Amino acid sequence: MALSRKQFDLLETLAGAKQALSQRDLEKLTGCSLGTVNRVMKELAELGYAEGGRITNQGLDALEPYRARRAVFVAAGFGSRLVPITFNTPKPLVRVHGVRIIDRLIDACLAAGINEIYIVRGYLSELFDQLLYKYPMIRFLENPVYNEANNISSALVARYLLSNAYVFEADLLLSNPAIIRKYHYTSDFLGIRKKRTDDWCFRVKDGIIAEQKVGGEGEDIWQMVGISYWNEADGHRLSADIPEVYASPGGKERYWEQVPLVYEKEHYAVEIRECFDEDIVEIDTFKELKAIDKTYDV
Numbered sequence: 001m002a003l004s005r006k007q008f009d010l011l012e013t014l015a016g017a018k019q020a021l022s023q024r025d026l027e028k029l030t031g032c033s034l035g036t037v038n039r040v041m042k043e044l045a046e047l048g049y050a051e052g053g054r055i056t057n058q059g060l061d062a063l064e065p066y067r068a069r070r071a072v073f074v075a076a077g078f079g080s081r082l083v084p085i086t087f088n089t090p091k092p093l094v095r096v097h098g099v100r101i102i103d104r105l106i107d108a109c110l111a112a113g114i115n116e117i118y119i120v121r122g123y124l125s126e127l128f129d130q131l132l133y134k135y136p137m138i139r140f141l142e143n144p145v146y147n148e149a150n151n152i153s154s155a156l157v158a159r160y161l162l163s164n165a166y167v168f169e170a171d172l173l174l175s176n177p178a179i180i181r182k183y184h185y186t187s188d189f190l191g192i193r194k195k196r197t198d199d200w201c202f203r204v205k206d207g208i209i210a211e212q213k214v215g216g217e218g219e220d221i222w223q224m225v226g227i228s229y230w231n232e233a234d235g236h237r238l239s240a241d242i243p244e245v246y247a248s249p250g251g252k253e254r255y256w257e258q259v260p261l262v263y264e265k266e267h268y269a270v271e272i273r274e275c276f277d278e279d280i281v282e283i284d285t286f287k288e289l290k291a292i293d294k295t296y297d298v
Contacts, residue, residue, distance in 0.1 A: 002065075003062060003063075003066075004040075006032065006036060006040045007043060007044060007049075008183075008185045009030050009185075010040050010044065010050070011044065011049060011050070011055055011059050011062065012182075012183045013029050013030055014026075014053070014055035014059065015055050015059070015060065015182070016182075020052055020053035020054050022053060023037045023038055025053075026041070044059065047062070049062050063183050065232075066184055066185060066231075067113070067182060068112060068113075068164060068181070069114070069116060069163075069165065070116035070161060070164065071106075071117050071118070072158045072162065072165055072168070073105070073106075073117070073118065073168045073170040074120055074151050074154045074155070074158075074167065074168065074169055074170060074256070075090065075091075075102065075119050075120060075121050075122075075154075075170035076120050076121055076143040076146035076151070076153070077123060077146060077151065078091075079094075079123075079171065082284075082285065082289065083286065084286070085289070085296070088124075089124070089127065090121070090123055090128065092128075092171050093130070094171075094283075094289070095293075096173055096289070096292060097293055100131075101170070101171055101172070102131070102170050104177070105168055105170065105174055105180075106131075106138075108174055108177035108180040109180055111177055112180045112181060112182045113182050114166065114182075115137055117138050118138075118140070118158060118161055119131070119138055119139075119140050119141065119170070120140075120141045120142075120157050120158055121140055121141070122142070122144070122146025122147070122154070125142065141154075141157045142157070143157050149246075150252065150254055150255055150256075151256050152242065152252065152254045152255060152256040152258075152259070155238075155256035156242055156246050159238060159239045159242045159243065160239050161235075162234075162238045162239065163230065163231070163232045163234075164230075164232050164235065165235060166227065166228070167228050167229075167230065167256075168226065168227050169227070171282065172225070172226055172281070172282050173280065173281050173292070174279070174280050175278060175281070176275070176276075176280065179227075179275045179280065180227075184229045184231065186271055187228070187229060187230045187231050187234045187260075187268065187270045187271065188228065188270060188272065188273040189202070189209060189225075189229075189257075189261075189270055189271070190225035190227045190228065190273050190275050190280075191222030191223060191224055191272045191274065191275070192222060192274070192277055193221075193222050193223075194221050194222065195217060195218075195219075195221070196216070196221070197215065197216060197217075198214070198215045199214070199215070199223050200213075200214055200223070201213060201214070201215065201216045201221050201222060201223050202272060203220050203221060204220050205220060207272060208269050208272070209270045209271070209272055212224070212257070212261040212262055222272055222274075225280060226257075227280075228257065228270075229273075234260070234268055234270075237260075237264075237268070241260070241263075241264040241267060242256065242259050244264075245258070245259045245264065
């Protein structure tokens with residue numbers, strides 16, 4: 001039986017708790033009114049999904065269709081703006097404070113119970129093999145056209161793996177691993193609320209991404225963060241829509257997320273999921289890397 005959104009929100013909160021939660025606790029943690037918490041907890045108790053402020057085994061089973069099952073890392077590109085360091089090292093393998101950028105993302109996936117991990121590689125692909133010493137579960141996918149097409153070519157390689165899956169830009173410096181969640185009610189994209197931005201951003205209406213663009217200002221603007229989640233149905237749609245857009249005129253020049261957010265947007269309703277500047281940052285340039293890690297400032 002499918003869960004309602006409120007049932008999901010409360011069950012997910014209970015699943016992540018280390019102790020029994022009162023209705024007041026749930027009110028604070030979910031943002032639901034106390035009346036809503038009372039009503040939904042009664043529903044969950046009647047279904048056998050919650051008891052005594054804890055989730056039951058039946059409740060965990062009810063959450064199972066919403067569990068993130070795999071992660072796909074888009075990691076084939078050159079990282080030209082991080083020259084000179086990327087002459088010899090793919091950007092995801094660059095170390096910041098002694099830790100490879102991609103390690104923090106992989107560790108967050110493992111902490112969320114996501115053990116099926118794929119990395120789409122291209123530039124200096126053999127260097128990614130070093131990850132296997134620490135992460136033997138990783139499987140690699142090869143992108144043979146990474147240097148003649150945009151990252152839609154990496155999505156094309158991974159198109160059958162996108163159901164119940166996270167898709168990561170592999171060069172994001174993660175500070176808060178808790179933003180990688182075990183359960184998702186529907187497809188979503190991480191974003192940071194901004195009054196104004198010159199970067200890639202979303203215009204959001206009623207919690208749903210209505211437009212993707214470069215630069216924007218206003219109450220409905222969210223700066224795009226390159227981490228998204230795709231539920232089972234949307235993952236299947238992407239497996240058909242990605243090759244169609246790729247094969248269209250100019251398709252090789254597209255970014256992969258433009259498939260569901262621009263070119264085939266009528267097929268999707270992607271939610272925005274909020275994170276904050278202190279949670280994650282994209283290191284775009286060598287200058288920014290030196291500002292974060294002084295060991296490069298020599």
